[in-house]
Amino acid sequence: MSKMDKLKNDYENIEIPEELDRVVRASIHEAKMKQRKKRPVSRNIIIGAVAAAALFIGSINVSPAFAKSMVNVPLLGSIVEVFTVQQLKVDEGTYQADVYTPIITGLENEELQAALNEKYVKENKELFEQFEKEIAELKELGGGHLGVDAGYEVMTDNDRILSIMRYQVNTVASSSTTMQYDTIDKVDNVLITLPSLFKDDSYIAAINTYIADEMERQMAADEMISYFTDNEYGEGFTTIKPDQNFYITNDQKLVISFDKYEVAPGYMGVVTFEIPTEVVRDLLVSDVYIQ
Known part of the structure; x- marks a missing residue:
């Protein structure tokens, strides 16, 4: 063998x-x-x-x-x-x-x-x-x-x-x-893990605010883009999970990932958001991973 x-x-x-x-x-x-x-x-x-x-x-x-x-x-x-x-x-x-x-x-x-x-x-x-x-x-x-x-x-x-x-x-x-x-x-x-990157759980609110604003910005810029928001689909997107799917890019940026149907209609597929480092910089434990 x-x-x-x-x-x-x-x-x-x-x-x-x-x-x-x-x-x-x-x-x-x-x-x-x-x-x-x-x-x-x-x-x-x-x-x-x-x-x-x-x-x-x-x-x-x-x-x-x-x-x-x-x-x-x-x-x-x-x-x-x-x-x-x-x-x-x-x-x-x-x-x-x-x-x-x-x-x-x-x-x-x-x-x-x-x-x-x-x-x-x-x-x-x-x-x-x-x-x-x-x-x-x-x-x-x-x-x-x-x-x-x-x-x-x-x-x-x-x-x-x-x-x-x-x-x-x-x-x-x-x-x-x-x-x-x-x-x-x-x-x-x-x-x-996602929580291990941050000093405390305040990262959840910071990322939520960015993603909600980015959803609105994308939908305003392109009528083919649609997300589940408070305005259109009832409750819509409210928060990431503490252990939300994520990865870190080669450029040391944090990317949050949502499964198909999780925050958008099926035709949008899997949805990801790259989080600008300035959004979370002060919340990070260190800059070893995210810069």
Whole structure:
């Protein structure tokens, strides 16, 4: 069995911890307690390594043949990588599924890495098993249409930040789209949460005000843009959740994300708002992540 096949097999047979949240929290706490000093590295070396990693990862995801040819090539130091470990697929006419599962390698915090990878495998296994169950039920009733498309995209990958977006599109009569994000500090090896970026929960009101004003501005500028607001759709948008979906861009900007139908009609799809740093600057714990 090749190294790549063994890795795939290992993750397909992972036993999922019953208290995954506890594992993640414990690993974050442990990482925060360890303030290790990092040896300075030449900027040119970092840029070259990151560029090589990006090319390598992209090739794995695009070409399975390339992935197999790279099995015996040594990894570049401790570079953090994301690639597809498993694809679950169904192509039966009116029943369509295409589910890609990512894994992360190279994090120094191996417990956090394992917890995230186990979560990704668990989510997609459960999604695919539910899809198969629903197909069986539809066939008993005489047939129907059912589709699921799930995968991931690396939104940010720089010297410090790794942001991974996982999406799920379910199609029956219409489609729904949900997103989940994980943002990781690769230097301090911690999972970054939205509340952890701020001194207290005053960030919620500040971001709410900006988003509400931005919704009105966009709708006034373009009649094709529509949001659920107090004026048109009853209650409409009122607030983000304390743990609202977010990611951090390569330019160190905070982006807030809403699922399809969450704050806008379905034709608007997934909606994101990049929050100007001046809106939250005084509320941030530091400027390490957001600038």
